Amino acid sequence: MSAVATPVSPMLVRLAAEKATGALLRDHGTLYLVDGRIVHAESPAAPGVDVLLTTGGRLPREGWDEAVDRAGAHRAVGRFLVDSGRLHDGELEICHLGAVFDAAFFALSPTSGPTRFRYGVGHWFGTVRPVSAEAVERETARRRELLDAVWPYAAVDTAPVVPRPAAPGQTVGARRRALLAAADGKRTPAELARLLGRPAFHTLLDVRRLAAAGLVATPLDPAPDPAPPPPLPVLPVADPDIALLRRLRDALEAHL
Amino acid sequence: MPGIDECLLEAMALPGARGASLVDWTSGLALGTAGDSPVGCHETTAAETAELARSAAEFDTFGARGESAGNDGLAGAADDDGPGGGPHVEDLIVTTRAGYHVLRFVETSFDSSVFLHLWLDRDTGNLALARIRLRDLAERLVLG
Incomplete structure (x- = not known):
């Protein structure tokens, strides 16, 4: 390595x-x-x-x-x-x-x-x-591979986390139990991370582990791409700080 | 004290110490390393020891005193975790033919999942001393 x-x-x-x-x-x-x-x-x-x-x-x-x-x-x-x-x-x-x-x-x-x-x-x-x-x-790079090694369905990363009933006798650790308890069927992993004060990657990883264990639903469709934003037209602007503008847009949308 | 590096250097000053690291057991990331890794790569060692630590931290058997909490019928133990959600497990010791490994969980008062890993030479290391010192180091790392 x-x-x-x-x-x-x-x-x-x-x-x-x-x-x-x-x-x-x-x-x-x-x-x-x-x-x-x-x-x-x-x-x-x-x-x-x-x-x-x-x-x-x-x-x-x-x-x-x-x-x-x-x-x-x-x-x-x-x-x-x-x-x-x-x-x-x-x-x-x-x-x-x-x-x-x-x-x-x-x-x-x-x-x-x-x-x-x-x-x-x-x-x-x-x-x-x-x-x-x-x-x-x-x-x-290691983290990307780790997510897919745990449960190769990226759809769970962005979809609302929907808990599923446990099998009889199935157990789950305290940290992931807290995650499940906060999952109200509407919050996404990123929102849960913020709510619990945990790193977002850790939350993604725990959600994938829970999904792999059948304790979180895995959306069937790769979440019908939320109307993929039309490819930004490349405009001949003087100072196109597009990365900054897009981050601003994302931040604003996050507060909608 | 001390930041991570000072803490690892102190661990490395123990008799027989061959390698030390501070590892996040959720992600397998090494936050800091000192000395050698048994496999020649601290990152591999961190990822592997993290799996071991995570199992120990999350298995009910090593959890609280048998109480279980319901969440859709989920059995579970450690509901009276510390503020950081730290595990009840204090340390793990793995003995091999050539060495000792001590993994000591670090309790923080914010949400985290880290432990100290110390690798000792079997002949020159002193397991009892290392375990006590590692406990002390884990406390001073976050309490100053």
């Missing part, structure tokens, strides 16, 4: 090689690089560090907001959370790394949209524990 055979993003490989600093904008998320290493990632599909920390009550929402207010301008929110005694180093690293790999998985998902790199752009969260672009690439 050395180099990835087909890179998930050839552009990311190139940027890592040239030790670039800036933001890599793609359809489903953004990766932030410093000297070619990934220091942060975000995606509309993945709950951010704030959701992960506040949902379970680890951090009050006001504590988070204050950290962003006071340290956001210096791009050192993560550091501030530790220095002000709100979090311990280990907690910050565990939570942030989890969020970075989670968002990167979605940011690097296959897309037909354009990929852009903005040199010099940083993220207000600041650097916690940089990871190599290669490690993120490899992990993203």
Whole structure:
């Protein structure tokens, strides 16, 4: 398991090689690089560090907001959370790394949209524990394979999670039981992740495991493509930051 | 203390330590590694130990004291999990002809699923000491 055979993003490989600093904008998320290493990632599909920390009550929402207010301008929110005694180093690293790999998985998902790199752009969260672009690439590829190895029906990833009755004597672990309990037949895996304050990939994986065990329904049709958005016309615009516009659109639609 | 790296370095200072890592048992991701992997690849070791840890964390047999909760008739044990939904299992020990493996669950107060894995040489390692120190390290990693 050395180099990835087909890179998930050839552009990311190139940027890592040239030790670039800036933001890599793609359809489903953004990766932030410093000297070619990934220091942060975000995606509309993945709950951010704030959701992960506040949902379970680890951090009050006001504590988070204050950290962003006071340290956001210096791009050192993560550091501030530790220095002000709100979090311990280990907690910050565990939570942030989890969020970075989670968002990167979605940011690097296959897309037909354009990929852009903005040199010099940083993220207000600041650097916690940089990871190599290669490690993120490899992990993203591994995660895709893992999902399909568990239950090769991607339709369950986006459909509402509908629990099915258990067979007599069938058991399920505490984490997945909590997931089933929150599944009201309407919420999608992404919504459940946000509700439970868990990484989105972990939720997808648990949903696939539950579907494989027959405890979650697998939609028969590959969810009749929700009217696939007509291929965006490529307009001759001066500065077509289409990736950004599409992410904005996705974010807005997510709040509909 | 300490972040992940300091924690793993301390684990590696134990007698007979050959490799250490912090692994997420839902996804199989290694959040940090130190020393060697028994198979020459920390990522493979992380994915494999994660499966073992996940089984232990989720099997009813190792869950709470036999109480079961209903959810569409689903039997289940550990309903009084910690705030992070951490398992009741504290650690796992696997003994091989050449070594010891200690997997210690890390309890966080936000939702997570991580454990420390320490690989020890059978001849020079001290399993009892390693188990105690790993418990201590797992606490200090998140409690400071």
